[in-house]
Amino acid sequence: MTVVSAKQKQTGAGWFGATLRELAPLDADEARRELSDMAEVATENGLTRLAGLLAGKSAAADFLGAVFNLSPFMRDCARRQPEMLDRLFDVALEDRLQQVRAAIGQCASAADVSEASLMKDLRILKTEAHFLIALSELSGEATTEMTVGRLADLADACVGAAVDFLLGDAHSQGKLKLPDPKNPATDSGWIVLGMGKLGAHELNFSSDIDLIVFVEPGAPAITDPFESVDLFARLTRRLVRILQDRTEHGYVFRTDLRLRPDPGSTPLAIPVEAALNYYEGRGQNWERAAMIKARPVAGDIEAGQAFLRELLPYVWRKYMDYAAIADVHSIKRQIHAHKGHGEIAVKGHNVKLGRGGIREIEFFVQTQQLIAGGRFRELRGRETVPMLKALEAHGWITAEARDALIAQYWFLRSVEHAIQMVADEQTHTLPDDDEGIERIARMLGFAGGEAFEAAFRKSLQLVERHYAALFETAPQLSAGVGNLVFTGDVDDPDTLRTLANLGFQRPSDICRVIRGWHFGRYRATQSAEARERLTELTPALLGAFGQTKRADEALMRFDEFLAGLPAGIQLFSLLQSNPALLKLLATVMGAAPRLAAIITRRPHVFDGLLDPLLLSELPDRAYLAARLKAFLDGMVLYEEILDRLRIFAAEQKFLIGVRLLTGSIEPARAGRAFSDLADLTIGAALDAVADEFAARHGKVPGGRVVILGMGKLGSRELTAGSDVDLILLYDHDEDAEESDGEKPMAPSHYYSRLTQRLIAAVSAPTAEGVLYELDLRLRPSGNKGPVATHFSAFSKYQRNDAWTWEHMALTRARAVAGDERLAAAVETEVEEILALPRDRAKVAREAAEMRAMIEKEKPPHDKWDLKLIPGGLIDLEFIGQCAALTGQISGVSRATGTHEQLARLAPEMADAQIRHELVEAHALYSALTQMIRLCLTGAFEPEDVPPGLSDLLVGTSDLPDFRVLEAHVQETARKVRSDFDLLLRGER
Structure with missing residues (x-):
């Protein structure tokens, strides 16, 4: 560890005189400008030493310039509080961190402390600690292991200070009688457990903190045990506000209470006895796994430790059922459907949840702990790396696995920190562009993006290999158990038992189906060789489908798929030699009826899964665009082009869906991909229709067409099942009277007919299906107006006659295809229309009235109708659209996407806390909607959802089980509706 030596003090260099890692900025000129700007800030604040350092030439200045250039978060922190850097001339960084933690601990006991002053002090001190912790890791002074410990210590101190303040406040108001007011937490009965990475003392840089709060009603401080739950629930609510509300000084820690028992129906502070009864009677396997990391972090520490001792028999069972291990992993979606299938993408990879990521290492450890911890106390630790060492010491893993996983764990955690240090965002996903990857590479000290990508991919592959080996050696519940005999006409009793053990509910029906395969009733099984291959494959096939939780339905869908195959030998051989592909197929059949239907109707789309680069x-x-160009190459005939477009769109929708299903792309990326696919294929269809139409009717002089994407197409948030909202606009020479073809037409008639042809080309069902369902109701005058609109008429209507709701819809408009010059003119006109002066109060009032009307005339189907529920997607979209319409979006460029609109809400409209809530809510709803629409064709029925889909939804939200997710959706909707009422109705 670096300290400020006597020599460094003498030279005046302080911490900056130490050996700092050399970091290369993305833009050297920009880095120098950042240093110059920062030197001015230091001068303005009277920090002459710091100004001199920043203005001069030294290794320390170069290092800081690179830091400010690579991390906007670090740059902004330094600009707001330059004294943080200046102090490092006099004190070692670690010593200053200790001083900050001590100051945090003293905040609650200050004579004049109030909730507002505490919130301000905690935020200022936490910002300094956060900044210094990042600076230390970027400089190479601190290892990632030191960083996670420092962050956890910081969180402990902040939570402890807030808890102590609240206890003291309750004591002063006579609601509690603290035995020792100078040590408020002692015997207070308020138990605050840190869970997850906080409990394990392994916090990441921009982490939430997971807490569970209990109350011991018999504690000496509690004067009325019957009122204690309500009292501590109110205190817990205040605790969350103190820690996570965003103010002008930032926030302390985002706080998550969703891991408590039955979060949808329990208070925020749960009586100890009720909690113990819950865990012992109804506790889930994932909750047992979560309790491994539980640690009292604030409040009545002794009572918290006593509570955890009571839970020991629940968490650490002497005899472990391997089915429980499989359950934990199933819930967490860690046995990936895509494991081992193809290359691993680096761009856009989720370093926490993705293939070979941090979560796989953590669960590698936790599953072994659950198996062996009941008998070996040494395996009951909270921290990941010490437990890897303990597992090796007890012979549960090899020394090679221990060393490899420890090295990769800290490497992946360092990557996670770099991602989060860029903008202090709780994200675990690498950028999906070259510049973003280069930024992360340089923050980690790599020579460039290519070197980082190679090291990162190697790390993921190594983790994935060890993780896969864990399950290859674990006892298999379904492999090689009993007979599998499908000859003759009578069910074999042992085979029925085997199928039941594998997870099939109707084993006799399954026997009948498989006998049908072997009798050669399908084209794919008519040859003897195909039947032989299928016979060899059947045990693995049944094992894979048996793990889908609704095995019968999954296998029946596979049977429909087989029925449509023209041949089977190649497929059966491929599945036999590629277990990962078989598991992926089983996942699709078991969890995603929509994708299964696509495979069944169009088996050729399955060919796309054979591409080894698919997931990378x-x-x-x-x-x-490149794939489409190649797919259409050589196509001349009109009908042939349209059929090829339908085939291409179906296959690419399926492959985008598979990427989303397997976690190789994020839901937001899937929305952009579905939208890009629609842009390109509808644009190609427009070109084909225009050429075909011109062959008969000629062209209108100066004629130009553009398609304006509206709704989710315009905002680039399409899902697998979205309709497409369009407006077709045209323009032509002023003196053009008719087209110049064999059968000329007047311009208005020409473009109306052209649009009708386009609608038919895109929406009419053919043998190859439908390209897209089109909706043109957002055009001027709706269904009463012409299907094609002259550009000038569109402009006139929007400027003079359009309703507020039409202008709200226009905020998402985007030119998606057609003539480039007209597209640019349309975009400019839309921007000018949206920029027209408006009465903000009137827009908000009309939007709120419209939302109320929708709620009355089209109430939500149930609490999972994420679009229509109060506080659902429509509320978020209306907030974003009103902001865009009334000039309350920050930045210079226009934002058409709801997520971007909410993220850029102007401070005068919404404070940082509300912005954060709205953005988080939109991300949650969008992720769930993408997955639901990908997997289902009809409504989402929570009582009848395929279990595989419920696991996918849980994994998408990174929550432990479906019940917690449901409670989180309800709480999110409540917050959004509250924010909607404040922003558009002016009420709370």
């Missing part, structure tokens, strides 16, 4: 290539616009 991002389906961005350039990728899709």
Whole structure:
């Protein structure tokens, strides 16, 4: 560890005189400008030493310039509090961190402390600690292991200070009688457990903190045991506000209470006895796994430790059922459907939840702990790395696995920190562009992006290999158990028992189906060789489908798929040699009826899964455009082009869906990919229709067409099942009277007919299906107006006659295809229309009235109708659209996407806390909607959801089980509706 030596003090260099890691900025000129700007800030604040350092030439100045250039968060922190850097001339960084933690601990006991002053002090001190912790790791002074410990210590101190203040406040108001007011937490009965990475003392840089709060009603401080739950629930609510509300000084820690028992129906502070009864009677396996990391972090520490001792028999069972291990992993979606299938993408990879990521190492450890911890106390630790060492010492893993996983764990945690240090955002996903990857590489000290990508991919592959080996050696509940005999006409009793053990509810029906395969009733099984291959594959096939939780339905869908196959030998051989592909197929059949139906109707789309680069290539616009160009190459005939477009769109929708299903792309990326696919294929259809139409009717002089994407297409948030909202606009020479073809037409008639042809080309069902369902109701005058609109008429209508709701819809408009010059003119006109002066109060009032009307005329189907529920997607979209319409979006560029609109809400409209709540809510709803629409064709029925889909939804939200997710959705909706009422109705 670096300290400020006597020599460094003498030279005046302080901490900056130490050996700091050399970091290369992304832009050297920009880094120098940042240093110059920061030197001015230091001068303005009277910090002459710091100003001199920043203005001069030294290794320390170069290091700081790179830091400010690579991390906007670090730059902004330094600008707001430059004295943080100046102090490092006099004190070692670790010593200053200790001083900050001590100051945090003293905040609650200050003579004139109030809730407002405490919130301000905690935020200022936490910002300094956060900044210094990042600076230390970036400089190479601190290891990632030191960083996670420092962050956890910081969180402990902040939570402890807030808890002590609240206890003292309750004591002063006579609601509690603290035995020792100078040590408020002692015998207070308020138990605050840190869970997850906080409990394990392994916090990441921009982490939430997971807490569970209990109350011991018999504690000496509690004067009325019957009122204690309500009292401590109120205190807990205040605790969350103190820690996570965003103010002008920032926030302390985002706080998550969702891991408490039955979060949808329990108070925020749960009586100890009720909690113990719950865990012992109804506790889930994931809750047992979570309790491994539980640690009292604030409040009545002794009572918290006593509570955990009571839970020991629940968490650490002497005899472990391997089915419980499988259950934990199933819930957490860690046995990946895509494991081992193809290359691993680096861009856009989730370093926490993705293949070979941090979560796999953590669960590698936790599953072994659950198996062996009941018998070996040494395996009951909270921290990941010490437990890897303990597992090796007891012979549960090899020394090679221990060393590899420890090295990769700290490497992946350092990558996670770099991602989060860029903007202090709670994200675990690498950038999906070259510049973003280069930024992360340089923050980690790599020479460049390519070197980082190679090291990162190697790390993921190593983790994935060890994680896969864990399950290859674990006892298999379904492999090689009993007979599998499908000859003759009578069910074999042992085979029925085997199928039941594998997870099938109707084993006799399954026997009948498989006998049908072997009798050669399908084209794919008519040859003897195909039947032989299928016979060899059947045990693995049944094992894979048996793990889907609704095995019968999954296998029946596979049977429909087989029925449509023209041949089977190649497929059966492929599945036999590629277990990962078989598991992926089983996942699709078991969890995603929509995707299963696509495979069943169009088996050729399955060919796309054979591409080894499928999961490593991002389906961005350039990728899709190149694929489409190659797919249409040589196509001349009109009908042939349209059929090829339908085939291409179906296959790419399926492959985008598979990437989302397997976690190789994030839901937001899937929305952009689905939208890019629609842009390109509808644009190609427009070109084909225009050429075909011109062959008969000629062209209108100066004629130009553009398609304006509206709704989710315009905002680039399409899902697998979205309709497409369009407006077709045209323009032509002023003196053009008719087209110049064999059968000329007047311009208005020409473009109306052209649009009708386009609608038919895109929406009419053919043998190859439908390209997209189109909706043109957002055009001027709606269904009463012409299907094609002259540009000038569109402009006139929008400027003079459009309703507020039409202008709200226009905030999402985006030119998606057609003539480039007209597209640019349309975009400019839309921007000018949206920029027209408006009465903000009137817009908000009309939007709120419209929302109330929708709620009355189209109430939500149930609490999972994420679009229509109060506080659902429509509320978020209306907030974003009103802001865009009334000039309350920060930044210079126009934002068409709801997520971007909410993230850029102007401070005068919404404070940082509300912005954060709205953005988080939109991310949650969008992720869930993407997955639901991908997997289902009809409404989401929570009582009848495929279990595989419920696991996917849980994994998408990174929550432990479906019940917790449901409670989180309800709480999110409540917050959004509250924010909607404040922002658009002016009420709370």
